[in-house]
Amino acid sequence: MISRDRDPDPDNSTPDASPDLTCPGLGPVAGSRVRIAGLFGGGLHSTTPDGWCLDVVSPEWPNARVLLSAGGDIYVATSSDLTLWTRSTLDLRA
Secondary structure, three states: OOOOOOOOOOOOOOHHHOOOOEEEOOHHHOOOEEEOEEOOEEOOOOEOOOOOEEEEEEEEOOEEEEEEEEOOEEEEEOOOOEEEEOOOOOOOOO
16 A cells, blocks of 8 residues: 655654654554654564564675574575574473
8 A cells, every 4th residue: 555645744754753663554544553664764573472583684795585583493585495494402401
């Protein structure tokens, strides 16, 4: 959805006006706050409540990798491959 408010409220219409980088919703999402991301700022969630985490890294710049991890496992996505690394858990009993 693309919308534009031609007369925004200067007190709360930009993402830097709120600590969670949101803007007021327009049209069907009016009355709610919308997370934004773009060239000039904003940000989206990179973690989930159940422990998944998403990161983008560039160990061989300019080639980037997307890392998806959860519970010690790491999933690495490139343009053509998916690689999985797992970490065994240690059972430390006295």
